[in-house]
Amino acid sequence: MKGEGSAKECGKSGTLDSCNFMRQFRDLESRELKQLTAAQFMEVWDHYDDDGNGFIEGTELDSFLREFVSSVNQTDCGPEVVSDVMLLELRECFLEAYDDNQDGKIEIRELAQLLPMEENFLLLFRFDNPLDSSVEFMKLWHQYDADGSGSIEADELKNFLRDLLREAKKSQEVTEDQLIQYTDTMLQVFDSNKDGKLQLSEMAKLLPVKENFLTRQVFKGSTKLTKEDIERVFALYDRDGNGTIENEELRGFLKDLLELVKKDYDTKDLIDFEDTIMKGCDFNRDGKISKKELTMILLALSKQAGED
Structure with a gap:
């Protein structure tokens, strides 16, 4: 809906009945939210993610919550329907229920948990089935x-x-x-x-992974790295159990490492990163990571994080 400035401003001012953006998605009789198509879900997202930064936060979130609640009524709209006190309580409850990573803002996956959508499209977000690694x-x-x-x-x-x-x-x-x-x-x-x-x-x-294991506190220098920690990490990436991290196991490990230092990355970044890491840590030059080599990488990671 970006580009429809007047409609968007109207939706946020709430001066007219037709200006509540969420009201169009409610059933006229039951006032329940209708099942949204993929395109309609994107309309809602684009409308409230006003700055296009990939999050609904701050005044965007307040606008969504006010209109979401007041859209139940057929005519009432505007900030007077949801008082500032009510909005504060509503925001706290909403974030507690839907802000999974507790960053104080709503991502598109989190919004998808709230709005009713056609089943097949909802499945694409894979809420209950992230990859193991x-x-x-x-x-x-x-x-x-x-x-x-x-x-x-x-x-x-x-x-x-x-x-x-x-x-x-x-x-x-x-x-x-x-x-x-x-x-x-x-x-x-x-x-x-x-x-x-x-x-x-x-x-x-x-396609999210359950957890980037390397983001745990133990690798941030706050606690001592133990042999058990290293064994756990090695087992996580040595999926075939052959005693080395190689091929796609190695790419997976390097992807997790790269995510610690770079938010946006492509395959070239991964290849360049692999070249740098392997030059410094692949001591026997076999193109694989042994448990000893992994230990050196994790110790360096923990030490660097501690210094930072």
Whole structure:
């Protein structure tokens, strides 16, 4: 909805009944929210993410909460419907319930938990099924980057979404038109640089990992790194149990390392990072990471974090 400035300003001023943006998505009789299509969900997101920074926060969040609550009424709107005191309580309750990472703002995944959406589209957010580790992520990346271009183009993303929905047993059959709409919508959501494809860090937001283990406090210099910590990390990445971290295991480990220092990254960044890390830590030059080499990396990481 960006670009429709007058409509957007009207929605925030709340001076007319038609100016509550959320009211159009409620049933006229029951006043319940209707099930949103992928396109409608993006309309809601774009309307309230006014600055386009990928979060609904501050005055944007206040505007959404005021209109979300007052949209239940058929005519009432404006700030007087939701007092400042009520808004404060509402914001606290809302963030407690939906702000999963507790950063005080709402991401698109978190908003998707609140609004009723068509089931298949909601499944694409994978709330209950994040990947175990970045090793699995890198395997999927190479599987769907079929042309090896270093990015996931629209057709490759469509294939990924189709397979993702097929894996969801409760999913209904998705038509080709729906799939095209889902692909376009997910590109709108996750293609931060708007180049029509997903780079590595953008795909990582679409397909989250349960936890980047390397962000734990033990690797931030606040506590002593133990042998058990190193064993846990090694087991996390040595998925085949052959005693070395290699190939996609290595890419997964390096992806997690890279995320500690760079928010937006692509495959070239990962290759350059791999070259730097392996030159300094692959002592026997076999292109793999042994447990001893991993220990040196983790100790250096913990020491650097402690100095910072």
